[in-house]
Amino acid sequence: MKSYHDVVGDEGSRVLEQVAEKQSRITEGHAKVRHLVAVGSGKGGVGKSTLTLHLAGTLRARGLRVAILDADFNGPSQARMAGVEGALFVPGSRKVALPRTKNGIAVFSMGSLIPESEALEFESAAQGESHTWRATKEFSLLGEILESFEWGALDLLMFDLPPGAERTVQFADFLGPRTSFVLVTIPSEVARGVVARSVAALSKGPNRLLGYVENMSGYYCRDCDAIKPLFVSVEPPAMEIPCLGIVPFDPELAQHCDRGTPLAELSETPVGRALEHVAQQLLDSLEPTMEPSR
Ligand SMILES: Nc1ncnc2c1ncn2[C@@H]1O[C@H](COP(=O)(O)OP(=O)(O)OP(=O)(O)O)[C@@H](O)[C@H]1O
Numbered sequence: 001m002k003s004y005h006d007v008v009g010d011e012g013s014r015v016l017e018q019v020a021e022k023q024s025r026i027t028e029g030h031a032k033v034r035h036l037v038a039v040g041s042g043k044g045g046v047g048k049s050t051l052t053l054h055l056a057g058t059l060r061a062r063g064l065r066v067a068i069l070d071a072d073f074n075g076p077s078q079a080r081m082a083g084v085e086g087a088l089f090v091p092g093s094r095k096v097a098l099p100r101t102k103n104g105i106a107v108f109s110m111g112s113l114i115p116e117s118e119a120l121e122f123e124s125a126a127q128g129e130s131h132t133w134r135a136t137k138e139f140s141l142l143g144e145i146l147e148s149f150e151w152g153a154l155d156l157l158m159f160d161l162p163p164g165a166e167r168t169v170q171f172a173d174f175l176g177p178r179t180s181f182v183l184v185t186i187p188s189e190v191a192r193g194v195v196a197r198s199v200a201a202l203s204k205g206p207n208r209l210l211g212y213v214e215n216m217s218g219y220y221c222r223d224c225d226a227i228k229p230l231f232v233s234v235e236p237p238a239m240e241i242p243c244l245g246i247v248p249f250d251p252e253l254a255q256h257c258d259r260g261t262p263l264a265e266l267s268e269t270p271v272g273r274a275l276e277h278v279a280q281q282l283l284d285s286l287e288p289t290m291e292p293s294r
């Protein structure tokens with residue numbers, strides 16, 4: 001079977017032109033963004049969305065202009081977690097305004113456009129091709145979101161990626177080499193194994209791997225103000241990229257994510273301190289001299 005790159009004269013389908021066209025729309029869509037950061041893993045349920053939202057909050061509190069694009073189109077979490085709804089068609093503007101959190105983070109999430117009782121469908125002319133079709137459609141949708149919504153000038157645009165090692169690599173292709181990656185794992189050998197595989201796969205591409213965050217590392221007991229072991233795993237992480245920080249499990253954080261009231265008062269908690277550390281590491285590796293622009 002031929003890949004896109006093997007096609008020489010594609011018999012009028014213009015596949016290559018269409019891909020190049022989409023790629024340039026994506027590039028135009030993020031032209032005014034200083035840094036593109038994708039939060040991925042490969043593994044599901046490890047806290048990518050939670051960390052994206054709260055890391056964005058930590059960066060915003062430092063005065064940086066931050067937005068989130070929830071790229072998990074069929075399993076969106078950000079609308080509910082961030083407590084945002086809808087999208088506003090601004091009269092006279094070609095672009096659609098994005099809803100913002102109370103602290104001013106613009107969020108795109110399919111969850112604010114489609115009710116949770118409905119699935120996003122990528123219909124295919126031939127169901128046998130639906131897998132290929134889906135990837136092409138997701139790619140196209142990503143371009144449209146970047147092009148149609150009002151992102152404005154940003155210091156950071158954070159992509160909350162869907163689970164799956166294969167899809168993480170696919171998104172790296174979609175997003176292009178300007179996008180740097182932060183990978184999230186938890187202290188379980190299974191999760192670390194999957195994330196190590198994502199590291200291996202992404203290392204072959206042009207994207208920068210800024211490092212990984214180990215989430216749910218210990219359980220923060222608020223009553224006793226102490227971190228207790230959560231996973232039995234004792235093996236130290238064997239990742240070949242820098243560790244940007246270690247974040248404990250805080251039940252209050254989970255509750256706030258479910259309620260759509262992202263925790264703003266994190267600074268005095270272990271999660272807050274951990275996120276401050278991750279934010280600092282992230283900025284140091286992206287642009288150490290980045291000044292808040294507000
Ligand atoms: N450090 C944490 N403390 C408390 N709860 C957390 C923490 N990290 C994640 N959670 C909770 O764990 C659950 C899974 O987190 P989340 O949805 O962010 O994972 P994910 O990696 O984005 O999942 P998916 O792969 O489905 O996109 C959520 O209920 C979230 O509130």
Ligand SMILES: [Mg+2]
Binds near residue numbers: 050072161
């Ligand atoms: Mg998620």
